């Protein structure tokens with residue numbers, strides 16, 4: 513009997529010890545990386561790396577990046593462990609420029625994980641890797657030129673008129689208060705809908721608009737999204753087990769059906785409009801239906817729909833957040849607000865009351881106000897890249913291996929008083945031609961930079 517108990521105990525304890533040892537080894541197996549490469553870093557905690565407070569919801573990722581950026585102020589780069597995954601945070605503007613622009617061929621992808629089979633809508637420009645990214649980017653770039661924007665002013669103005677009507681109604685209904693972020697979300701949904709897809713979504717007048725409803729849903733922070741991100745940073749293989757999706761199924765089903773229907777409708781009715789859908793359909797002809805293409809170069813129908821989705825999703829949230837913050841700062845800074853108003857009134861009177869391309873390019877002060885808004889409130893707090901080959905970091909002994917993930921902390925750089933004195937203050941004059949010329953490049957990145965810069969960059973003026 514005693515023998516049985518002892519054996520049972522040994523039989524139990526041995527596998528447990530082995531499992532705990534393997535689990536522990538797995539949790540810390542990547543943690544020697546920065547020490548071996550002589551890169552400064554903060555001591556990581558098993559499994560969580562440096563991300564414990566973010567995982568517990570105590571810190572926003574933005575605070576986390578800021579802390580590391582400031583802690584290593586004397587260094588050009590620092591090592592970060594996001595759970596088990598080692599990232600190199602690059603702080604130095606020259607290295608940032610090299611990675612984004614000059615040495616783009618070594619960093620052509622973002623390295624953000626997605627399972628394109630389980631989540632076909634994520635198989636789009638933002639997450640696609642080369643060589644497919646380059647092919648589809650070349651097909652869609654012609655949809656984003658200043659000339660195309662000129663043809664869209666009337667549609668944008670129509671949305672603007674509806675917006676003004678609704679602001680008036682809201683102000684009368686409430687005691688002179690409006691929820692700016694919400695109304696701008698509806699407005700930008702309508703603008704992208706009409707300019708990009710030829711759809712009159714009317715989200716501004718329709719609280720039940722499904723584009724607005726599902727658009728909001730895909731950006732809603734949730735435990736599901738946090739858990740998914742943490743799983744990816746432990747090991748993407750975990751997602752095969754826990755099956756957490758980036759976007760709620762109801763939203764992806766809706767957008768899939770909506771964009772499919774839009775394209776089918778145009779095909780069946782021979783409708784040709786010079787907008788994003790037109791270029792997406794051309795891409796479909798060239799890359800999906802083209803029988804001359806070898807099989808491995810062909811795209812799937814679902815990739816065309818995924819790109820329609822990303823143009824909508826990446827477009828409406830960024831634009832509405834930029835306009836909302838801009839209005840917020842104008843409300844706080846009356847003298848800046850007055851100067852913007854005066855400039856618009858002056859240019860309108862010079863241009864016979866017409867809002868068109870000529871008027872917009874003369875709104876120099878407004879341009880500076882928007883640039884300062886995007887400095888203070890960049891919609892993306894960081895850029896991501898992944899090394900596609902071994903890379904020697906310029907002017908240093910550091911050699912990055914293929915697959916190394918990179919973080920460029922846009923937000924922290926935009927608040928670094930080395931480049932922007934009194935960074936908390938809203939000072940549009942920072943973006944006068946003279947002031948801009950004094951700053952190094954690589955320290956103003958609201959749209960990213962290099963060949964992978966935001967494709968909608970032009971759309972924002």
Ligand code: HEM
Pocket residue numbers: 637638639649708822823824826827828830831834886890891892895896957958959960961962963964965966967968969971972
């Ligand atoms: C205020 C407005 C916007 C801001 C601040 C913004 C910001 C950004 C940033 C920071 C990136 C990553 C760039 C990089 O990694 O270097 C990006 C990528 C992207 N943006 Fe925007 N964006 C805006 C509006 C738009 C609009 C209106 C659209 C489409 C209609 C759009 C579509 C995209 C797409 C498709 C990508 C991925 C590009 C690629 O990898 O080729 N964005 N955006």
